[in-house]
Amino acid sequence: MMYVLGAAYLILLSIKSGLALRYAKRYFVMKTTLAHSDVTICTPILSGDPQLAHVLKDNLDALPQARFCWLIDEGDLEAHRVTSELLQQHRDRKIDVMVFPPAPSCTNPKLFKLERARNRIRTPVLIVLDDDTRLPERSMQALLGALSQAQLATGLPYYREGDNLLSNLLAQFVNNNSAQTYLPLLQIAGPVSINGMCYALHTATLESIGGFTSVLSHLTDDLAVADLIRAHGGRIHQTPFPQEVATTIPTSSAYLRQMHRWFLFAILLMRRQRPGMNALITLLHGIPPLALAAMLMLAVVSPASHNWLFVVTLLFVRALILVTTQSVVFGHLRQHPFLSLLSELLQPLHLLHAVCWRRIHWRTRCYQVFDNDRFLSR
Known part of the structure; x- marks a missing residue:
């Protein structure tokens, strides 16, 4: 299962990066x-x-x-x-x-x-x-x-x-x-x-x-x-x-x-999309962090050397894909490998927080959010 999750993660990451690079490289002003x-x-x-x-x-x-x-x-x-x-x-x-x-x-x-x-x-x-x-x-x-x-x-x-x-x-x-x-x-x-x-x-x-x-x-x-x-x-x-x-x-x-x-704003956006678009968004952006987190947990549970070799290889390929995409689109940006990984692993927790807690602090105010056009000041 760990290898299946890792392969699925890299495939989805490669698809996203490939499509992004294709658009950026073909674009002309x-x-x-x-x-x-x-x-x-x-x-x-x-x-x-x-x-x-x-x-x-x-x-x-x-x-x-x-x-x-x-x-x-x-x-x-x-x-x-x-x-x-x-x-x-x-x-x-x-x-x-x-x-x-x-x-x-x-x-x-x-x-x-x-x-x-x-x-x-x-x-x-x-x-x-x-x-x-x-x-x-x-x-x-x-x-x-x-x-x-x-x-x-x-x-x-x-x-x-x-x-x-x-x-x-x-x-x-x-x-x-x-x-x-x-x-x-x-x-x-x-x-x-x-x-x-x-x-x-x-x-x-x-x-x-x-x-x-x-x-x-x-x-x-x-x-x-x-x-x-x-x-x-x-x-x-x-x-x-x-x-x-x-x-x-x-x-x-x-x-x-x-x-x-x-x-929370991402959730409000998805409320306005058709089911097909939401399925694509979930597949490309929701599944990869979950697959990555599950793969790492399985590696911790089964700490065989070949499992960790697979994890290290996958993380290297992940970093290579991200660096390539950022270099083409943004120019050279500094990578922090640990923070980059941590930011992705935290995404499911941020999503859960947004689903469960609908009160936000924004600028100088606090809002209870029901929808994009329905919120109350607290």
Whole structure:
């Protein structure tokens, strides 16, 4: 049984990686008449991460022709300080800072800011970019090219090396799964959601569908925006170009809260899929961690030398597949073999936690979640 589980794991991993690499290698950036000056990059900001100023500055430096719109809360003194200093240092740049009161109860705070900022956008393209995300020039060009064939375009997140163990554990989870989650099924179906950390859309499209008004009460903004675009007959285009995310995870509770949110959001996404799609998602993403964990437990129970030789060989092949995929899609990323393995083995536990516990801590609030458009503030 151990060998069957190991073989099944490697087959599924190889299928995911093969499909992802096939899509990435065959992808070409489409031509566009849009220039960087046609873009407003909107960033809803909530301070708390020590890297905030560096991320905002790096985006200013990488995209000098774009307009920027930073959306901050009235009571966020650190965000006021950071944005004021950057405005003083970059007087020649086109930067708007908009200040907002707290979002009403049961309203998505990110979408609340974006909807209120919408009337200030005068460029043909809006890019929504999280405050922990860096957008390289090449990735932005890919997004603009994709908008020649779609109403919304998105990219792939990968995480920068962190300063502590928990940040690196989170990074390993994202980097191992990002390309293999977003890309493999694109050759048989459209994107089921978007990367909410970075997406681009035509402002004319946004105006035609009434902005974000109809989804303000949705908890997961990426799924809400994807559903909104599709509900109005729009097309979503997934590019294989990366955006770098840098998030500091200071404590184990912060790590658990982050993973709990992501897995609960994944459950909400699967509720909206057809049975066939859910079966594919379960096969490609749900079964492999379980098979890997079961195989390792059997090896511990039967610690024969040939069993452990099989395990070591499988883990080496696993690492080779992951490194190859990440090198092609993201460029060279540092691998932490133990953390990479641990992050995968923990996935079934994170899923169980999300199934059993529907209360999440997100930003400054606590929500009891019933569905994407049905949640209560606690």
